[in-house]
Amino acid sequence: MTRIHVTDASGASHVVEAPNGESLMSALLNAGIDGILADCGGGCACATCHCYIEGDGMDRVGEANSLENLMLDSAAAERRDNSRLSCQIDVTEALEGLKVTVAENA
Amino acid sequence: MENAPETNADQNPEEFYRSPTTTPEADPWALPLEDIDLATGAIFQAQKHHEYFKRLRQENPVHYHDKNPEIGPYWSLTRYEDIMAVDTDFERFSSEPSIALFDELLGEERAPMFIAMDPPRHDEQRGAVLPAVGPVRLKDLDQLIRKRTVEVLDELPTGTPFNWVEKVSIELTTRMLATLFDFPFEERRKLTFWSEIITTPPILMGLTIEDRLNHLGECLQTFTALFKERQFEGNESQDFISLLANNPATADLEGVELLGNLMLLIVGGNDTTRNSMSAGVLFMHENPAEFQKIKDDQSLIPSAVAEIIRYQTPLSYMRRTAKEDVEIRGKQIKKGDKIAMWYASGNRDESFFPDADKFIIDRPNVRRHMAFGFGIHRCMGNRVAEAQLRIVWEEILKRFERLEVVAEPERVEHSFVHGIKALQVIAHPKGNKP
Numbered sequence: 420m421t422r423i424h425v426t427d428a429s430g431a432s433h434v435v436e437a438p439n440g441e442s443l444m445s446a447l448l449n450a451g452i453d454g455i456l457a458d459c460g461g462g463c464a465c466a467t468c469h470c471y472i473e474g475d476g477m478d479r480v481g482e483a484n485s486l487e488n489l490m491l492d493s494a495a496a497e498r499r500d501n502s503r504l505s506c507q508i509d510v511t512e513a514l515e516g517l518k519v520t521v522a523e524n525a
Numbered sequence: 526m527e528n529a530p531e532t533n534a535d536q537n538p539e540e541f542y543r544s545p546t547t548t549p550e551a552d553p554w555a556l557p558l559e560d561i562d563l564a565t566g567a568i569f570q571a572q573k574h575h576e577y578f579k580r581l582r583q584e585n586p587v588h589y590h591d592k593n594p595e596i597g598p599y600w601s602l603t604r605y606e607d608i609m610a611v612d613t614d615f616e617r618f619s620s621e622p623s624i625a626l627f628d629e630l631l632g633e634e635r636a637p638m639f640i641a642m643d644p645p646r647h648d649e650q651r652g653a654v655l656p657a658v659g660p661v662r663l664k665d666l667d668q669l670i671r672k673r674t675v676e677v678l679d680e681l682p683t684g685t686p687f688n689w690v691e692k693v694s695i696e697l698t699t700r701m702l703a704t705l706f707d708f709p710f711e712e713r714r715k716l717t718f719w720s721e722i723i724t725t726p727p728i729l730m731g732l733t734i735e736d737r738l739n740h741l742g743e744c745l746q747t748f749t750a751l752f753k754e755r756q757f758e759g760n761e762s763q764d765f766i767s768l769l770a771n772n773p774a775t776a777d778l779e780g781v782e783l784l785g786n787l788m789l790l791i792v793g794g795n796d797t798t799r800n801s802m803s804a805g806v807l808f809m810h811e812n813p814a815e816f817q818k819i820k821d822d823q824s825l826i827p828s829a830v831a832e833i834i835r836y837q838t839p840l841s842y843m844r845r846t847a848k849e850d851v852e853i854r855g856k857q858i859k860k861g862d863k864i865a866m867w868y869a870s871g872n873r874d875e876s877f878f879p880d881a882d883k884f885i886i887d888r889p890n891v892r893r894h895m896a897f898g899f900g901i902h903r904c905m906g907n908r909v910a911e912a913q914l915r916i917v918w919e920e921i922l923k924r925f926e927r928l929e930v931v932a933e934p935e936r937v938e939h940s941f942v943h944g945i946k947a948l949q950v951i952a953h954p955k956g957n958k959p
């Protein structure tokens with residue numbers, strides 16, 4: 420388990436115990452985090468699992484591939500430098516203490 | 526025409542294989558399980574498919590049938606959870622060579638299209654056309670779609686019956702497609718015609734195989750000309766053709782390779798959106814209390830649209846092919862086996878949707894319906910389809926007290942496309958009430 424600090428779409432804070440090896444999206448969805456819709460079930464095909472990765476997190480979560488980049492352009496909420504699709508991030512110990520803010524997904 | 530895909534849809538309709546056991550008259554609960562052939566258009570036409578699915582979900586959720594000579598052996602998944610698991614696992618379940626049980630429903634084996642490709646080719650080609658339905662573009666489209674919807678609804682006869690499918694569903698869907706392609710608007714009915722040519726055996730349209738190839742040839746020619754015209758540096762247009770023409774992944778497509786993706790984009794959004802538009806009118810007619818809910822509160826329209834799509838499920842299934850031996854619920858599926866993921870069944874799975882057989886426009890988890898699929902092939906056009914359907918209901922509510930269905934709907938005999946051919950409707954205009 421890896422602890423993730425989450426600010427949900429309505430601004431509330433949570434600490435989510437995320438199972439290693441799963442996607443960050445599944446962990447957030449299973450924790451019932453407000454704003455994670457994940458319409459496509461993790462296929463990088465809907466952009467409704469969009470999050471902002473806070474602090475130094477971007478160095479830890481790896482790079483977005485080209486399709487994710489395109490999907491981020493078509494996300495409902497503003498794309499920022501720290502935008503990622505949470506279904507494309509695998510939870511590992513290296514993410515302990517990661518801080519993420521859920522975008523206004525629609 | 527050298528480059529047109531050949532087709533296997535050249536049989537005489539009299540000679541179509543029809544299951545001798547799975548018929549509209551058969552009792553879905555009494556047939557031996559192994560005699561159930563879900564790929565039987567007639568049970569969908571007769572709306573008997575729901576009972577078959579209900580039985581299989583209960584008794585045999587991973588079902589095997591090997592008596593259909595046209596398809597060969599295939600598995601059927603009927604539970605929400607199992608369909609979801611396979612749809613999101615492209616590594617073990619391939620979309621190649623075809624996403625229909627009949628290998629070449631759309632001719633995809635010879636005219637390659639990205640819905641029937643695995644990564645990385647799928648990702649490159651999907652990526653190329655994605656901006657056509659991106660959020661910026663959607664905002665512009667919203668206004669255009671509304672304008673065109675208003676034009677169509679304002680011309681409808683009131684007080685006398687007309688075919689809603691022809692006058693509204695086909696017309697609006699065609700206009701929407703013409704907009705996405707930036708296709709010459711006056712010639713838009715060509716798109717509808719080509720879509721029909723692609724999905725219908727020629728004989729059912731009174732055509733020979735040669736006629737069909739000629740029409741597909743004309744389709745390719747027309748699009749190739751537009752493709753060339755729009756292929757230039759600095760073209761920022763976001764229509765499908767400009768995007769395909771100017772993206773490095775697709776700019777060199779020609780002949781059947783180009784035709785394949787055009788066919789996907791023409792067909793993908795056509796019957797699906799059209800049939801949702803027709804089915805919605807039928808469902809609201811049959812469920813006046815649900816219709817009353819959107820009259821009372823228009824903010825429920827998006828949820829109602831999702832419920833219409835769930836309840837109709839315009840594409841009954843997508844097929845995958847196992848890339849390795851896998852076990853699902855104790856059944857041994859072998860590498861190379863065909864698997865149908867029956868969205869039509871998952872969408873009525875009682876363990877996921879309480880009262881699944883009821884049409885309830887404000888059900889809490891309606892957004893999680895399966896009609897758009899999941900995973901990397903999740904429908905690319907769902908936002909456009911939803912926008913078109915939302916707008917049509919908003920504009921209907923402004924004009925009509927109700928839409929009365931005055932005859933039994935005529936349905937399509939098809940196990941893949943779940944559709945309505947004709948729906949006779951009388952539009953009752955609003956009184957002088959505001």
Ligand code: HEM
Pocket residue numbers: 612639640641651705789790793794795797798801834838839840843896897898899900901902903904905906907909910
């Ligand atoms: C209510 C309307 C619609 C329904 C029910 C629908 C349904 C589907 C389904 C079930 C899939 C396959 C998902 C999978 O394999 O997991 C799909 C894929 C696709 N749809 Fe739709 N669709 C609709 C409207 C549209 C529209 C309007 C367009 C385009 C303008 C469109 C374009 C596509 C494309 C391009 C794909 C292939 C995506 C890929 O392989 O990556 N669809 N659709």
Ligand code: FES
Pocket residue numbers: 444456457458459460461462463464465466467468490504505506507
């Ligand atoms: S869940 Fe759809 S893109 Fe992440």
